[in-house]
Amino acid sequence: MRQKIIHKSTELFLTLGFKSVTMDDIANEMGISKKTIYVHFSNKTKLVETVTFYLFETICDGIDDICEASKNPIEELYDIKMFVMHHLKNEKSSPQYQLRKYYPQIYSVLKIKQFEKMHESVQESLQDGIDTGLFRDSIDVDFISRMYFNGMTGIKDGAIFPKEKFPMEYLMESYLEYHLRAIVTDKGFKILNQFITKNQS
Template sequence: MREKIIHKSADLFINLGFKSVTMDDIAKEMGISKKTIYVHFPNKTKLVEATTLHMFETISYGIDCICALEKNPIEEIFDIKQFVMEHLKNEKSSPQYQLQKYYPKIFTSLKSKQFEVMQGCVTENLKRGLSQGLYRDNIDVDFISRIYFNGMVNLKDQDLFPLKKFSMNTLMEYYLEYHLRGICTPKGLETLIRLLKTNQN
């Protein structure tokens, strides 16, 4: 039952936001009593914590699987973006923004876990891109991986990027192109332009 509650809560939180969804909403959606939820989670904060950890682990595992394929590093970045967007349902409610606002401790802990995973993944991607002549050989890998993570986190700031003006998918597309154009060699740019054309079609 605990797993079922986490899965349903994750779905509701992603679609409607952490603030909007109540324990009553989850109980009603599942056709169970609120008491049943409280058997497994003493309060909403504990449920939010378990749900965000579950989502993080699911996405991290998927990213690891994509990285294990060792595809062209530029294609890999787009594959990861596609996978994340499918899992976060385009973040219509910007759950991460709500998490930061209403559950700052959980947000900080999650951000630190995300940094660890992304730092490893992006560093590997950059090193492979360098060895294949797709990325410029004068880039600082540690700097680029950190600036990339920082940019990704800030895309979710609704004060900077209101969802009414930019969909999360559009923001990710813009950001990946911006990132890659800054580090690609002419050979890398050929791959990037081909992928951008494919995505537009």
């Protein structure tokens, strides 16, 4: 039952937002009593926290699978972008923004976890790119991986990139191209160009 509550809550939070969804809404959607939810989660904050880190782990597992299967670090980044976009496609409520506003402590812990995961993953990917001659060997791997995280989180700021002007897919696509153009070698650019051409057609 605990897993069913987590799954249904995840779906509702992503669609309607962490703030809007009540424990009553979840109970009604599932056809169970609110008491049943409280057996597993002492309050809504605990449920929000569990859902947040469940989602984080799900996305991390998916990214790990992509990293293992990809042919090269350029393809890997594009595959991760597609995977993340697929996960975000049901978001109608800017869940990260709501989390930051209404559950700041959970958001702070999430951001640290996201940074640790992405920093490690991007560093490995950058080193792989250098070793295979796709990325310039003069780049500072630690610095670039931190910049990449900063940019990827920065484009989600609706105050700077309003949704009506910049759809998330456009932002992720443009930022990824911007990031890769700065670090690829001529050999890497040939592969990058294939993805740019494919995405424009």
